[in-house]
Amino acid sequence: MSMNRLRQPVANFVTLSSRLPRTSRLVVRPWRRSYASSNNEASGPSSSSSSWLRNALGLGGTATAAFLAYTYVTAGGDLESAIEAKTKTTKIPGDLDSQYVHERRSLKSPGVFLWGTNAYRVVDPNSKETVIKAPRSFAYFDGEVLRDLKLGEKSGAAITEKGDLVQWGKGYSDTDFKPTRTLIGKDLTSVCMSNDRILALASNGSVYSLPIAKNDQESGRKPKESSWLPFQSFAAGVSYRLLEPALKLGEKVTAISGGLQHALLLTSSGRVFSVASSTESYPSFGQLGVPGLTWSTRPQGSVDACHEVKALGNSKITQIATGDYHSLALSKDGTVYAFGDNSFGQLGSEFDPASPFNDTPTPVPLKTLYPGNIWLPKVTTIAAGGANSFFTVDAQRILGPGEDRFAVRDLGRITADTWTCGRGIWGALGNGRWTHLQDVPTKVKTLSGLFEYNERTKALSPIRLREISVGTTHASAVLDNTAHVEASATSSLEKRDDWGYDALFWGGNENFQLGTGKRSNMSRPTHINAPPEPGAKDDKQEARLQIMPRHKAKVGSRTVSMEQRIECGRHISGIYSTV
Secondary structure, three states, rough: OOOHHHHHHEEEEEEEEHOOOOOOOOOOOOOOOOOOOOOOOOHHHHHHHHHHHHHHHHHHHHHHHHHHHHHHHHOOOHHHHHHHHOOOOOOOOOOHHHHHHHHHHHHHOEEEEEEEEEEOOOOOOOOOEEEEEEEEHHHHOOOOOOEEEEEOOOEEEEEEOOOOEEEEEEOOOOOOOOOEEOOOOOEEEEEEEEEOOEEEEOOOOOOOEEOOOHHHHHHOOOOEEEEOOOOOOEEOOOOOEEOOOOOOOOOOOEEEEEEEEEEEEEOOOOEEEEEEEOOOOOOOOOOOOOOOOOOOOOOOOOOOOOEEEEHOOOEEEEEEEEOOOOEEEOOOOOEEEEEEEOOOOOOOOOOOOEEEEEEEEEEEOOOHHHHOOEOOOEEEEEEEEOOEEEEEEEEOOOOOOOOOOOOOOOOEEEEEEEEEEEEEOOOOOOOOEEEEEEEEEOOOHHHHHOEEEOOOOOOOEOOOOOEEEEEEEEEEEEEOOEOOOOOOOOOOOOOOOOEEEEEEEEOOOOOOOOOOOOOOOEEEOOOOOOOOOOOOOOOOOOOEEOOOOOOEEOOOEEEEEEEEEEOOOEEEEEEEOOO
């Protein structure tokens, strides 16, 4: 580098010197020879003096340039740095830089990050650590995108981009608990787990039920499957059963959700079916939504027969959610129906010790949460897990009784709120309290009443929840904040003003499942730090964890449209890239 600088002509340094701050009126110019005009008289003493002055100035300029060149070479470019520092834009240090690095790494490295209890080798099958305190990359899925991910305490299950089921953990195998492809070739889209079985939904609406344990998959009855060869069939690779709800012509199952003993199936026509999903115990808390249905009163036939939840027949259901022993259903008109166990008030109705569960779907009263008849609430999203229920509400300001239309400034404004009920002893309610039983929905203030300025509409817009995931004792929420500073969004997310969605965690932290690196439970939604870059030595570089919105990125040699999601399981949390 220094040798190249020595070869630069002196004229360049003279030009550089003109960029220095002026301290006098003297301007250094290149020396030039003066010629007398043929029309002028011979030069007198005054012309000799001016010629001498010009020669002196020229020699001075050359000496100055030589001095600057010597200083430039010996100082190793400090002069140039000092000069150019005046023209460069100041770099913004701190969290912005580390956040930018985190986003670029997330975009270029799709995969899975897990943390929490590792007693059954679910978070890291290659580690003997009993807990993983911070998000750790799951090596098996490096560079891959998934369709779905579920995390139990003893086993994990994922649907790959090709639609195959992958299982791992000691719940799957005591001797070989590393990831293994089990149910393949079915074009699966989503999965849920009970105590001992897995339910997987295929793109054509078929629902497969298979045991979690590898030994049961290999020793159980394996159905015959057709072959691409005519009049040929072969036994399936694993034991499974096909669930058969009574569907109408053209109707198919579009979504599934499961608890420890039961599962709900949502169809394309808005009907809901419930099914016993565990061979260890039959649902006994009313979570199937069929009044009077118990083990002794069940109809003849298979134990995992599908039952239509007829109490929801007059409503078109758009979403379903399940906790350990309770169920939620959201209708198109924004009504939430709850049924099942109510021991902690998770149904949003008053707890009655004489009747601790409800086997009939019952609407959750929402209007009582907005007194004064000046708000019109409508539920937009539901979520459940453990003994907790969550639902987000769009509350529109309407004209109240006796109000003057012209005096109400916020008429028509929509406020997005999040409400919850159920068990809060570990802080899973997110309302800042440690409550054992919460049978009246309480507002999660940290996730409610949020607004941001919209560059397109030039007005404030409510910030809703993009998704909420509920585990056994903890939960997480992803805000649907604007991920692009500019008015028009891009799909590449390669600009510095492109951001991710804010992610928050709260609840039980007995197995470090909140990702804070500490064991303290948290009763309010809190941001956590992004996982450190492998091999990073600077512990001070910390970035807030953000979830990448949908974008296009490379997966091997292919360009894939993907986004990140959060999954809260049984004392385990995960982030994965999904198509």
